Amino acid sequence: SQQGEEDPQALSIQEGENATMNCSYKTSINNLQWYRQNSGRGLVHLILIRSNEREKHSGRLRVTLDTSKKSSSLLITASRAADTASYFCATDASTNAGKSTFGDGTTLTVKP
């Protein structure tokens, strides 16, 4: 299975609510990144968090990383309809230099 696995697979919320999605991975990593994809288009980078960081913020986004549990979470606060998209975590392993592994993604639907 993939190095990164997102949970839940799908999430539906109302505008204004917060959305939390989780990512778990299996091996040691140097960093973890979150990307967003709108309906079959190219992925857009959201946040990169390094293995020695525990939390990072960017606007309405908050990412946490727990290397002891091999997990990360992405929180989108005060969600908007425009946040509707698929969200993927990607890990760059500390071994196997060059390999980048994506999870299967969480599909977020924000209802107006």
Add this chain to the structure above:
Amino acid sequence: EAQVTQNPRYLITVTGKKLTVTCSQNMNHEYMSWYRQDPGLGLRQIYYSMNVEVTDKGDVPEGYKVSRKEKRNFPLILESPSPNQTSLYFCASSLKYQETQYFGPGTRLLVL
């Protein structure tokens, strides 16, 4: 404008007819990578390149070839396409490995 371009964007072909999908970036990035995305799944890495003349297999390299003769270009070659290679393909680049990846718009390939 800094970007990753892919051509063609859409391609319908028949089994066994060799094809090349081009990828070019204008950001002087060292690292480039090819991914495929199948319905409901995340991205799976096909091949990556850490720098010019350095390429290596990702998780799903069977049936594909790549080359990196120049820093800006990283073509994906399907010598003898088969229907199971029908997919959405993304090229990505980053300044170095483990940095933010910038994605191209994708190439939709249908092999009949």
